[in-house]
Amino acid sequence: MKRFITALLIGTATLAVAAPKPVTLLNVSYDPTREFYVDFNAAFARHWETTTGQKVTIKQSHGGSGKQARSVIDGLPADLVTLALAYDIDAISEKAKLIPASWQSRLPHNSSPYFSTIVFLVRKGNPKEIKDWDDLVKPGISVITPNPKTSGGARWNYLAAWEFAKRRNGGDESKAREFVSALFKNVPVLDSGARGATTTFVQREIGDVFLSWENEAFLALKEFGADKLEIVVPSISILAEPPVTVIDKVVDRRGTRAVAEAYLNFLYSEEGQDLAGKHFYRPRLPAAAQKYATQFADVALFTIDEAFGGWKQAQETHFSDGGVFDQIYK
Amino acid sequence: MNRQQYGWLLALGGLVWWTANTGVRAETADPKWQELDQKVRILERKLELADEAAAAKAKETPTLSAGPGGFSLASADKAFSLRLRGFVQADGRVYADDEGDRLSDTFLLRRARIILDAQLGKHFAARIAPDFGGGQSQLQDAYVDFKGSDALNLRVGRTKVPLGLERLQSSTERLFNETALVTALTPNRDEGILLYGALGKGVLEYHLGAFNGGPDGASIDSDTNDEFDLAARVWLTPFKHSDAEALQGLSFGLAGTVGEQSGTTNAPGLPTYRTTGQNTFFSYRTSTNAADTAVADGDRTRIAPQVYYAVGPWSLHGEYIISEQDVGNGSGSASLEQEAWQLATSWVLTGEKPSLKGVSPAKPFDPAKGQWGAFELKARVGELSIDDAAFEGGYAQATRSARSAEAVGGGLNWYLTRNAKLSLDYEQTTFDGGAADGDRPDEKIVIARAQVSF
Numbered sequence: 001m002k003r004f005i006t007a008l009l010i011g012t013a014t015l016a017v018a019a020p021k022p023v024t025l026l027n028v029s030y031d032p033t034r035e036f037y038v039d040f041n042a043a044f045a046r047h048w049e050t051t052t053g054q055k056v057t058i059k060q061s062h063g064g065s066g067k068q069a070r071s072v073i074d075g076l077p078a079d080l081v082t083l084a085l086a087y088d089i090d091a092i093s094e095k096a097k098l099i100p101a102s103w104q105s106r107l108p109h110n111s112s113p114y115f116s117t118i119v120f121l122v123r124k125g126n127p128k129e130i131k132d133w134d135d136l137v138k139p140g141i142s143v144i145t146p147n148p149k150t151s152g153g154a155r156w157n158y159l160a161a162w163e164f165a166k167r168r169n170g171g172d173e174s175k176a177r178e179f180v181s182a183l184f185k186n187v188p189v190l191d192s193g194a195r196g197a198t199t200t201f202v203q204r205e206i207g208d209v210f211l212s213w214e215n216e217a218f219l220a221l222k223e224f225g226a227d228k229l230e231i232v233v234p235s236i237s238i239l240a241e242p243p244v245t246v247i248d249k250v251v252d253r254r255g256t257r258a259v260a261e262a263y264l265n266f267l268y269s270e271e272g273q274d275l276a277g278k279h280f281y282r283p284r285l286p287a288a289a290q291k292y293a294t295q296f297a298d299v300a301l302f303t304i305d306e307a308f309g310g311w312k313q314a315q316e317t318h319f320s321d322g323g324v325f326d327q328i329y330k
Numbered sequence: 331m332n333r334q335q336y337g338w339l340l341a342l343g344g345l346v347w348w349t350a351n352t353g354v355r356a357e358t359a360d361p362k363w364q365e366l367d368q369k370v371r372i373l374e375r376k377l378e379l380a381d382e383a384a385a386a387k388a389k390e391t392p393t394l395s396a397g398p399g400g401f402s403l404a405s406a407d408k409a410f411s412l413r414l415r416g417f418v419q420a421d422g423r424v425y426a427d428d429e430g431d432r433l434s435d436t437f438l439l440r441r442a443r444i445i446l447d448a449q450l451g452k453h454f455a456a457r458i459a460p461d462f463g464g465g466q467s468q469l470q471d472a473y474v475d476f477k478g479s480d481a482l483n484l485r486v487g488r489t490k491v492p493l494g495l496e497r498l499q500s501s502t503e504r505l506f507n508e509t510a511l512v513t514a515l516t517p518n519r520d521e522g523i524l525l526y527g528a529l530g531k532g533v534l535e536y537h538l539g540a541f542n543g544g545p546d547g548a549s550i551d552s553d554t555n556d557e558f559d560l561a562a563r564v565w566l567t568p569f570k571h572s573d574a575e576a577l578q579g580l581s582f583g584l585a586g587t588v589g590e591q592s593g594t595t596n597a598p599g600l601p602t603y604r605t606t607g608q609n610t611f612f613s614y615r616t617s618t619n620a621a622d623t624a625v626a627d628g629d630r631t632r633i634a635p636q637v638y639y640a641v642g643p644w645s646l647h648g649e650y651i652i653s654e655q656d657v658g659n660g661s662g663s664a665s666l667e668q669e670a671w672q673l674a675t676s677w678v679l680t681g682e683k684p685s686l687k688g689v690s691p692a693k694p695f696d697p698a699k700g701q702w703g704a705f706e707l708k709a710r711v712g713e714l715s716i717d718d719a720a721f722e723g724g725y726a727q728a729t730r731s732a733r734s735a736e737a738v739g740g741g742l743n744w745y746l747t748r749n750a751k752l753s754l755d756y757e758q759t760t761f762d763g764g765a766a767d768g769d770r771p772d773e774k775i776v777i778a779r780a781q782v783s784f
Binding site: 142188200205206 | 368371372374375376379383
């Protein structure tokens with residue numbers, strides 16, 4: 001009996017010493033990723049515990065991408081961010097110096113493990129016959145989009161509309177400005193984030209068309225019923241690449257770099273990519289992309305770099321204080 | 331558009347909804363009805379968003395507050411705050427039977443203090459408290475707190491030495507206007523480092539610190555030698571959370587200091603002891619001649635058991651202190667033991683429960699409502715005895731310093747509100763020795779005080 005108790009004590013002590021301490025991560029993300037990261041976090045926690053024996057709990061924070069970036073700049077201790085656009089993460093680098101300026105080159109595909117685009121969500125039967133961007137500026141059309149000053153998705157919306165009008169008018173920027181100005185005259189409510197705008201359109205039944213992340217549109221269809229809503233894919237849209245990164249100063253301070261980096265790498269894994277496709281993000285991995293190809297429509301996508309010279313320039317021209325958006329939406 | 335107009339539109343929207351859901355379906359297909367419906371929905375959503383924005387902004391907006399506990403400015407999450415408090419004590423002091431007008435009747439601004447408390451995040455806090463009483467500027471408290479938890483905190487700077495119970499009370503919360511003789515044996519404020527906390531939800535409080543080491547009754551600003559005093563105090567309220575209501579207000583504790591002090595002719599490092607009227611009745615012998623000057627010369631130890639009990643409107647406060655000090659002069663050295671004690675009691679006539687934090691009136695002063703605040707009767711008795719060896723060894727002169735002092739006092743406290751208090755004390759102190767012709771004359775003092783604190 002004495003031997004048994006001694007062995008038990010030694011065994012317990014050994015286990016206590018050997019088992020790594022549980023760890024927590026905070027993933028600060030934007031609005032429409034909630035459901036995806038709920039599933040992804042569970043998958044990663046299983047993967048991490050299986051490979052390292054360590055339990056990991058991932059906390060999520062969601063909101064408008066710009067607002068979320070400001071929270072991190074103001075001190076929200078995010079181990080990693082998964083935001084809607086690179087500019088918001090650039091701001092974390094420039095204003096708070098929490099990550100190096102070269103953060104986007106640390107992971108494949110500009111640190112965007114999945115991508116998406118902007119589509120239209122309309123009422124079932126498309127009663128206002130909205131088919132393309134130019135239908136949005138017609139009199140009597142009510143358009144729902146969040147505020148580009150606070151929402152990453154809204155900035156994608158705005159830029160997609162701008163580029164459509166520019167191409168339609170032979171590259172004339174002034175025509176593009178008139179077009180976007182007319183479009184925002186048809187916007188009755190500006191929510192601060194994509195999820196709020198979904199609520200406005202779907203639950204409050206306001207507006208005729210909702211300019212939405214593709215995954216958010218599919219999610220609304222799934223949640224609220226294909227008998228009430230349908231997706232319209234415009235002739236051209238923007239390649240929306242939501243990027244991810246660890247927040248170096250936070251993970252180094254908290255000692256969570258290894259698990260945070262593994263978390264982001266897992267986004268590129270087969271399981272991570274499959275989950276992205278399942279949640280209506282377009283996967284990068286060919287196998288996953290193939291698997292989910294049928295759920296995404298073919299659409300001509302342009303990039304932010306080719307149309308606007310990158311996020312920095314687009315931000316300064318259109319969304320900075322006093323920029324074009326402030327001038328057209330008063 | 332104001333909220334009232336929004337309200338009308340919402341009411342109209344309600345009408346639209348009602349008609350749309352009570353069989354008037356034909357109209358809902360009408361574009362005009364649909365347009366109106368959309369307008370109402372938009373207004374409703376805008377109100378919803380405005381409320382959300384207001385709620386979010388409220389979470390981020392610093393708060394400015396004012397109340398009986400002072401004035402404060404705090405960040406939205408309360409992690410950072412600045413609290414302004416303070417108090418004024420204005421006295422009138424009259425001596426009775428003062429033959430020869432030895433003691434001066436006077437009006438006195440006893441204390442005029444500003445207290446600034448800063449909370450700097452979860453783990454750091456600071457206090458700065460200057461006092462301008464008596465027309466002088468003196469820094470009373472100035473310290474930094476490193477807050478770990480209820481059980482473990484660290485204070486560095488100038489603060490009260492944890493020894494005497496009455497000394498540790500705020501001067502605004504003490505039962506009498508002036509401290510009892512027993513408190514003359516406790517050091518006042520000192521620079522040092524203090525570990526403190528509370529365990530068992532306040533059942534046990536502890537203090538453990540190292541200080542420069544000041545004489546009894548004194549506040550000092552720096553040390554005069556290389557040694558530090560160690561101070562420790564435990565304070566138990568064992569029935570604080572029990573069902574035995576009669577015992578919930580019983581607290582007792584033990585405190586002590588140990589240290590080694592050495593003085594010089596210019597800075598003897600020894601105390602003087604004062605009466606309620608702040609008149610010195612005992613001092614060690616000083617002289618320009620080093621051989622006749624008593625100085626601190628070795629160990630100093632203080633032991634202070636203490637008790638406080640409050641039940642219903644009644645309270646009892648008891649303290650005993652023995653202060654043992656090695657002294658020396660040109661012809662020898664001795665270890666002197668000074669002892670003091672006090673028993674004080676009070677009865678709140680208006681029924682409120684007294685505590686070491688004073689009395690909070692159940693019906694604050696408001697004559698229009700027939701409310702007059704709280705009234706408390708009080709009495710105390712105490713004594714301070716000087717070691718005979720102080721006189722036998724020539725460390726003090728019996729013709730100038732008393733061998734003992736006994737004080738009996740009583741009075742009335744009128745707590746008008748939590749912030750305003752009027753009090754009237756009478757105390758008679760009798761002495762053994764202390765005069766060329768025998769005993770020093772009795773001190774009979776009346777102290778009236780008007781106090782406002784916030």
